[in-house]
Amino acid sequence: METFLAVARLGSIRAAAARLHVTEAAVSAAVGHIEKQLGVKLIARSGRGIALTEAGRVYAEYCRGILGMMKEAHAAVRQAEVGRLRIGVVATAGESVVLRPLASFRRRYPAVELSLSIHPRDVLFLELQHHETDLVIAGRPPHTANLVIQARRPSTLVVVGDSPDVDPTTTTWLLRGTGSGTREATLALLDRLQIDPPTLTLGSHGAVIAAAREGLGVTLIHNDAVGEHIESGALTVIDVAGTPLDRPWHAVTTPTPTPVTRLFLAHLIDPAETGTAAFHAAGP
Structure with missing residues (x-):
């Protein structure tokens, strides 16, 4: 096979x-x-x-x-503290959400073999369904997928640009590539606002932020990703009807997570270990 x-x-x-x-x-x-x-x-x-x-x-x-x-079966019979954990994340979560909990988890369990892959949302959930990844941190999984939301972390999508004076109805909107959940949210927002501004698609999360800082346009992005840029004044939040959008992060697994996956989830929701980066356990 x-x-x-x-x-x-x-x-x-x-x-x-x-x-x-x-x-x-x-x-x-x-x-x-x-x-x-x-x-x-x-x-x-x-x-x-x-x-x-x-x-x-x-x-x-x-x-x-x-x-x-x-x-997954091989990993399931090993002790959690010496197992293998494969985490998949979207680019924004990879840069601004998961690194702190991952670093503290590694210090706490140094024998666990960790791998982190960054892919578009659709690819991640497909890999999770095929048991090629143990845990995904991204937006909400598709309703049709047989997956379980284990934990959530609050987050919002805001529109940012280099100046508060830009007109969002005519300025260029910077988009992520196909398969990005943020891209889908942006196009849905433009449709609800019934506006058809010019758009520019950029290949990476970092490129979108850099382009917005250089005045190439505005972009809809997770507040987690631009906090430092807003504090420094390089970017500013722009008032656009319908925003900010409530878009929490989700930690998602199959219905049968491995022992080391459950160990990481317990770490992820522990504020004593992950501080302000902690997730909250999802309810039934």
Whole structure:
């Protein structure tokens, strides 16, 4: 399954072989063996590479979930204090919310193997559903996802720019890339305000803040991310109808979090350990 997933993700027998440090013949044989067992074609030629058939796409989704659950099962039987914790965060949370609790957790449990990945919101929740991440800190998960909100932390979305005198109906609005929850909130706000200002899409959280500081436009952003810039006077909050928006952070897991994930959640909601960065346990 790991071999097939490598082929599916990379779209190439050669690239999968290089990633797995095996021969191309070995990769082809492995995929062919699975196809023979299933009685269907999983891949087909597409230009110079390969593409998944419809059966291949379905099988790849099951493979992701099965392999993710196997790794989660290995982690579940280890002692929490020496386990592995994979945390996924959106960029804003990665820079302004999770670092302090993560640092204090590492000091408290130095034997835990930590990893932190930063992706758009949609990617994070898909990885969590496939058990490829243990815990996600982002906005609210999709209603259709079988995920559990374990804790929340208050936050608001505010409109900021380099001057309080800009006209939000005509000035440029700075947007995050596709898949960003903040981008979706911005477009929804513009729609509610029934305005159609020019927009500029920037690839990263840091670029949006830098562009706003340089006067390239205004942006809707979490107050956690711009507190220091507002205090220094580099940015100012702009009064826009319908803002600030209540957008709390959520710590989200699958219904069966591993012991080390539960250990981190207990740390995350403990003000004695995380101070003002503490989350609040979610109610039933």
